Structures are given as C-alpha cells and as structure tokens.
Amino acid sequence: ETGVTQTPRHLVMGMTNKKSLKCEQHLGHNAMYWYKQSAKKPLELMFVYNFKEQTENNSVPSRFSPECPNSSHLFLHLHTLQPEDSALYLCASSPRVGFQTRPQHFGDGTRLSIL
C-alpha cells in the first residue's frame, strides 16, 4: 500500500460540476501539498499545508479550494473548472523537522478531465 493515497484515480466532470479530490497519507508527516502536472510542463505547486495551516497559495484560481482537516488528510474542492484545468493532480506529504528540506512523497494522482 502506498504511503500517500489519492482518490479518485480518474475524474471526468463538466465545467458546471462540483467535485472533490481526496488525499490521505499514512506516513506520519505534517506537511501536505497539491501539485498540478500538465503535459510537457514542470510540476506546478498549488498549495502547501503545515500542521493543518495553509502556508502557500501559489496564485491558484479560486475555483480550486483546498481543505486540510488534519495532518493526514487533504482535499481539493473543484467548481466551475475550465478545460485548461484538465491535468494530473498530485498530492504529496513530507515531515517538517526543523528547517531542513525533507523529501516529499507523492501519491499516484487524480487524472482530471474537464468536458
């Protein structure tokens, strides 16, 4: 079982729908991240949460709304998305120990298609 689990693995939705992506980590980490991965582009950081508090919003449109109820769970609520939002959405987690960067561990992503 992977340490970071994302559901659903695939999602097709219309532009007027509302859906949510879920991420759960079983690694005891206290930082969680949302990334967007589009074809032929580097991974784009969207949001960072440390100990349930949002510490980074990388100029993400408000149609993406994150939620972190505890250090193990992270959600990405989606509404009125655009076709250009079709991509692979990856969740990651890492330990937050002192001020050193630690490896982020990724889930397998949710492949999102906007009709």
Place this chain on the structure above:
Amino acid sequence: GESVGLHLPTLSVQEGDNSIINCAYSNSASDYFIWYKQESGKGPQFIIDIRSNMDKRQGQRVTVLLNKTVKHLSLQIAATQPGDSAVYFCAENGGGNEKLTFGTGTRLTIIP
C-alpha cells in the same frame, strides 16, 4: 524566476549500460536537491537526494553528483534494467525548506 532545466528531454540506453541524466539549476541559494522517477500512470517516486554540503551521494545502483561551481546535478544509474524506463525529474529547494522547483523531466528508455 529561477528554474530548473534538463539538458536532454530523452535518453536511450542499452540494457546493462550505465545511464547519466543531467540537470542544470540556476538558483544559487538552493541547498537541497532531489531526484524523482515517474513511471507511466504513477506519481513521482523519490530516488535520492543531496544537500549542498556534499558533492556526491550513493544509493542502491544510483549516484547523485552535485557541482555547485557550475550549478549542475547529475543522476547516474548503474547497470540499467528495463524497470528503469521512466521519466526522471530533478528538483531544488531554492534555499527554502518546503517548496521544490521541478524540471520538465528526461524520459529514459532502456533498449533490450
């Protein structure tokens, strides 16, 4: 802004040979670097990392080399196997402690 780039988008290597994947970075403040492997249909998988106080680090069949003078990072894979076929990403932390900046990736193909 600062970016992490890769010299080659694709690399084909004979099975059993060694592979070298290169990465150039431009943020001199970066003090942490990491390599990921991403197979089709999966998320990035951590391979190896290195901090700026080191210039070489070895793992199982992999070695990362860091040249801070020319801002260059490389991943060496020894005796490549078919299972090594994937896209490989490097990333840097820009001197911070939680944000990683990723390159676009190199696709490694192993020729039987």
